[in-house]
Amino acid sequence: MQINGSIALVTGANRGLGRHFAQQLVERGAAKVYATARNPEQIGIPGVEKLRLDITDPGSVEQAAAAASDVTFLINNAGISTFTNLLGGDLGPIRSELDTHFWGTLSMVRAFAPVLGANGGGGILNVLSALSWFSYDGANSYGVAKAAQWSLTNGIRLELAGQGTLVSGLHLGAADTDMMTHYDGEKMDPADVVRIALDGIEAGRIEIIADEWSAYVKASLANDPSAFYTPAGR
Template sequence: MQINGSVALVTGANRGLGRHFVQQLLDRGAKKVYATARDITKIDIPGVLPVPLDITDPSQVAAAAAAAPDVTLLVNNAGISTSTNLVTGDLADIHAELDTHFFGTLSMIRAFAPVLQGGAILNVLSAMSWFSYDGANAYSVAKAAQWALTNGVRLELAAQETQVTALHLGAADTDMMAGYEGEKADPADVVRAGLDGLEAGRWEVLADQWSTYVKASLANDPSAFYGATA
């Protein structure tokens, strides 16, 4: 996938990783970038085409697909974090996590797949696709489902030569992680790694050391990982 000359659509483009995706796509020569957000007045990068979009609303997804019929690169970046556990947490929050990360991403892919023949999809995932964390288990479940979705649609879209790349990261210095006090990656570096991997044709990009460590731990008994990180 070559970004130069591409037509991209980025979800959740008003802040955080999404805003960096928009800017770096423009810097790399994308000829058109559709920038989506629930409130497009918060999109402040010149030279983009703002599109109102809540990816959990099927009618808005359909409208976005109709408004952007020439997309060759879909960046599924939109996400939420409700800091909800599974046993005692509010079920509405758990549904919201899955509605956004799994069903919202799937809706976008289903809507845009017909125009992505020979194009690409980049799904923004997480190191939490592979581990649970007390206090954010709904997010972990949703990201694990989104990872499985990514692997599944990659196989389904292979016949039409649509590249599907997964970008995994730990904590990044964005609004979503404002309350996290540990080490955080520069979001510009995360996005750069994702786009580099996309152009290299990679199926999966591990943007930082934490994602690399967690992915490697999957080959071992889970007690080793949770014991070491406790």
């Protein structure tokens, strides 16, 4: 999968990782970059084509797929974090996270898979999380949604292999974006995350680990989970 000359579409391109994805795609020589958002007027990136898109609205997704029928590289970046727990939290935010990360991503893939196939296969990058692999009290709904999105990524990889579509997942801990404003821990520069992700795509990697924390969490899955969830393990 070569970025140079590709035609890419980025969801949630108005801020955070999505804005950096769109910028770096342009810098790496993508022939066209569709930068999408619910409010595309908020996108201020030179050299992109703005497109209105709400991934939780099937009609909006269908319109985007029709308008961007030349896409060869789809980046499913749009996301939300409501910091909601499963037992005491309102069900509305929990549903919203699943609607965005699981159902929204699935809707995008179902709409754009035929587009990618018609254009030679191309690639899909789903922005996942280290929280695909562990739970965190205070953000359990996000962990559930990201775990579902991770499983979705693995499933569609198998289903799209026959048309030659590379399906990759990006895992990271915290990046210094608007979504993580209230997080006090160490945060990666989002530009570095995106650079690592795009390098991984060009190397043909199906799983891209952006930081040491995500690598540590993944490695812990082979061990007794009680070791991870003790204070010493955290």
